[in-house]
Amino acid sequence: MSPTPRPAPLRPAPRTTVRASHLRGGLTAALALPLLAACVANTPTGAATGAAGDGGPITVSSSADACDVSTTSAPSGTLTFRVTNTGDDVTEFYLLGEDGLRVVSEVENIGPGISRDLVIQARPGDYFTACKPGMVGEGIRAAFTVTDSGAGTGPTGDVAEQLAAAEASYVAYVKDQVGTLVAGTQELADAYAAGDDARARELYAPTRVHWERVEPVAESFGDLDPLLDLREADLVDGDTWSGWHLIEKDLWQPTPEANGGAAYVPLTPEERVAAAQDLVANTQKLVDAVTDPSFTFEAFQITNGAKELLDEVATGKVTGEEEIWSHTDLWDFAANVDGARVAYEVVQDVVREQDPDLATQLDERFAALEQLLAQHGSVDAGFVGYDTLTEPQVRELAAAVDALSEPLSRLTTTVTSA
Numbered sequence: 001m002s003p004t005p006r007p008a009p010l011r012p013a014p015r016t017t018v019r020a021s022h023l024r025g026g027l028t029a030a031l032a033l034p035l036l037a038a039c040v041a042n043t044p045t046g047a048a049t050g051a052a053g054d055g056g057p058i059t060v061s062s063s064a065d066a067c068d069v070s071t072t073s074a075p076s077g078t079l080t081f082r083v084t085n086t087g088d089d090v091t092e093f094y095l096l097g098e099d100g101l102r103v104v105s106e107v108e109n110i111g112p113g114i115s116r117d118l119v120i121q122a123r124p125g126d127y128f129t130a131c132k133p134g135m136v137g138e139g140i141r142a143a144f145t146v147t148d149s150g151a152g153t154g155p156t157g158d159v160a161e162q163l164a165a166a167e168a169s170y171v172a173y174v175k176d177q178v179g180t181l182v183a184g185t186q187e188l189a190d191a192y193a194a195g196d197d198a199r200a201r202e203l204y205a206p207t208r209v210h211w212e213r214v215e216p217v218a219e220s221f222g223d224l225d226p227l228l229d230l231r232e233a234d235l236v237d238g239d240t241w242s243g244w245h246l247i248e249k250d251l252w253q254p255t256p257e258a259n260g261g262a263a264y265v266p267l268t269p270e271e272r273v274a275a276a277q278d279l280v281a282n283t284q285k286l287v288d289a290v291t292d293p294s295f296t297f298e299a300f301q302i303t304n305g306a307k308e309l310l311d312e313v314a315t316g317k318v319t320g321e322e323e324i325w326s327h328t329d330l331w332d333f334a335a336n337v338d339g340a341r342v343a344y345e346v347v348q349d350v351v352r353e354q355d356p357d358l359a360t361q362l363d364e365r366f367a368a369l370e371q372l373l374a375q376h377g378s379v380d381a382g383f384v385g386y387d388t389l390t391e392p393q394v395r396e397l398a399a400a401v402d403a404l405s406e407p408l409s410r411l412t413t414t415v416t417s418a
Helices: 157-193 197-213 215-219 224-229 244-251 269-291 299-317 329-346 348-354 356-374 391-408 411-416
Strands: 035-040 058-062 067-069 073-075 077-085 091-096 103-110 115-122 125-131 140-147
Touching (some): 058 091, 058 125, 067 125, 067 140, 077 103, 091 115, 103 115, 103 299, 115 411, 157 197, 157 269, 157 299, 157 348, 197 215, 197 244, 215 299, 215 329, 224 244, 299 329, 299 391, 299 411, 329 348, 329 356, 356 391, 356 411
Parallel strands (some): 058 077, 073 140
Antiparallel strands (some): 035 115, 058 067, 077 115, 091 103, 091 125, 125 140
């Protein structure tokens, strides 16, 4: 019997389409974001400027075939978009740059009947709003303008100096992580291309830790995130699969039952080499981007990234969907928490001055979550397979993530009001 042919989208090849669900823009455009934002809980922020500039939110109604935004313009300053899913499928809302490609800010995984807020510190300019029912496709878009209110959009005085130091510290951290990442990726790629699967499996999870700690930075650079980290479940028509999870599946080859009923066809030696080279090349692009002299990551982006990392845990790691074949989700989980904690700690002094109760709450809940993770292993010593956890253990982890998520959702608002 001849082997089952592999579907074309699963072959490692140069990526020809942008992953629609990411809507990321080009590398150069991402280096200077005109908006700085964060997803927050479903409570009013109090400082937002609404459609009429009266302190209320800009309301967004997302359904299966519409994205109704209550206004097409707002004055610069702090804005709140309150997004309500009036459809029957999960949705997400984006604010895109003038080119319609670069993601300025986003709120994802809004279930039917649910509302979520997106708080943005906005500078004057032209943008696009976009709802994506089902979280696929290009979305339902409309032009959006931020007019000049004449008010500043950033901190001044001592706080500005504190945040400048925080930004420098965080950029140094990112550079250190991606430097370690590219070295580990090269070692893993060499082992995988040479057919040393045992060594490649050993290196897979510990190397990915350095990616997961700084993934929000990677997501700001065009299509690098889907090129490197796209899961098979997220492939859409026209996508060519590349990156970590293509290699993961080939290293932990699924049974037919776990592969949609079809026998898995291993990558050929030539395909392995191509996949390995592709992984290294795209990782090097990330290194080049963050080591470019013009690269910056502002304090508000840092705090936004902290919440984004915890959302990554809640929507992928806790569910066991990220590392579906290797079951190394706890390494990713711990790395996301590490990255979120570092992002918080670089602005911690400002938070303590502005809202000491919030700082105390964050300190306690980070510690509680990290202690819970430590029951299952560590990045250095290794973790148990995620598939070995019991349902009560998974629920306990999920509850700890939820407990941290609420105060973390207030981090950017606290920093932007400093």
